[in-house]
Amino acid sequence: MKRTVIEAVKTCARPVKRALELAIDNRLVDYHMPLEMPGDILITFDDGPHPEYTPLLLNLLDRYGVKAMFFVIGERAEKNPDLVKAYHEQGHIVANHTYSHLNDVAGARYSRDRVVEDINKCSDLVESTIGKATRQFRPPRGELNIKTWRAARDTDHSLMLWSIEGGEWGKRSDWSAEDISDFVTSNIKKRDILLLHDDNEKSLVVISDLLESLRKRKLDLNSAIESVR
Numbered sequence: 001m002k003r004t005v006i007e008a009v010k011t012c013a014r015p016v017k018r019a020l021e022l023a024i025d026n027r028l029v030d031y032h033m034p035l036e037m038p039g040d041i042l043i044t045f046d047d048g049p050h051p052e053y054t055p056l057l058l059n060l061l062d063r064y065g066v067k068a069m070f071f072v073i074g075e076r077a078e079k080n081p082d083l084v085k086a087y088h089e090q091g092h093i094v095a096n097h098t099y100s101h102l103n104d105v106a107g108a109r110y111s112r113d114r115v116v117e118d119i120n121k122c123s124d125l126v127e128s129t130i131g132k133a134t135r136q137f138r139p140p141r142g143e144l145n146i147k148t149w150r151a152a153r154d155t156d157h158s159l160m161l162w163s164i165e166g167g168e169w170g171k172r173s174d175w176s177a178e179d180i181s182d183f184v185t186s187n188i189k190k191r192d193i194l195l196l197h198d199d200n201e202k203s204l205v206v207i208s209d210l211l212e213s214l215r216k217r218k219l220d221l222n223s224a225i226e227s228v229r
C-alpha cells in the first residue's frame with residue numbers, strides 16, 4: 001500500500017517522529033502542506049487575474065464558502081486591479097508569480113537580480129492595490145533551482161509548489177475538462193496543495209465538481225489559508 005511521508009512519520013517511534021517532523025517542518029519548499037499548517041487541503045490558482053474567468057471562479061468559491069491562494073502575474077494584476085481587490089476582499093490570499101511570468105526563470109536567461117526585481121515588482125503592485133505585500137512565491141512553471149530559491153529568500157517570500165495539479169495548460173492540455181475533473185477528484189487527498197489556473201474554462205469545471213465532492217467528504221479547505229493570513 002502506498003503511504004505518504006506524513007502518514008509514515010505518524011507510525012514512527014517518538015524520537016524518530018520528532019526528528020522527521022523537524023526536518024519536514026524546516027524544509028525549504030512546500031510541496032505538501034507543512035505539518036504545522038492546520039486544515040486538510042490548500043487550493044491554489046496561478047496566472048490570474050482573468051477578466052472573464054476570475055469573477056466566475058470567485059462566485060463559485062463564495063457559494064461554497066471556500067478560501068484559496070492566488071499566485072498572480074503582476075502584469076495581469078496591473079490590468080485588473082478590481083479583481084485583485086476582489087480576491088482580497090473575499091478573504092483569499094494574493095501571492096506572487098512574478099510580474100511578467102518569466103519563462104525559463106531557472107535557466108541562464110535571467111540573473112538572480114532580474115528575478116528578484118520581477119518578484120518585487122509584482123509584490124509592490126499588489127501592495128499598492130490592496131495595502132498588503134505578497135509573502136508566498138511560486139516560480140513560473142514551478143522551476144526551482146538555487147537561483148529561484150535565493151530570489152525567494154532575498155525578497156522575504158516562502159516558496160510554495162504543489163502536490164496535485166489539473167495540468168490544464170501542461171501535461172493534460174489535451175484532456176477534456178471532465179477527464180481532468182475525474183482525475184483530480186479521485187486522486188486528491190489530505191495534505192495536498194492543489195494547483196489550477198484561473199484563466200481557463202476547464203478549471204471552472206474541475207473546481208466546481210471538486211468542491212461538491214470535498215464538501216461531501218467534509219474536508220477542511222479553509223484553515224490552511226487562515227493560518228497564513
Ligand SMILES: [Zn+2]
Binds near residue numbers: 046097101140141
Ligand atoms: Zn504560471
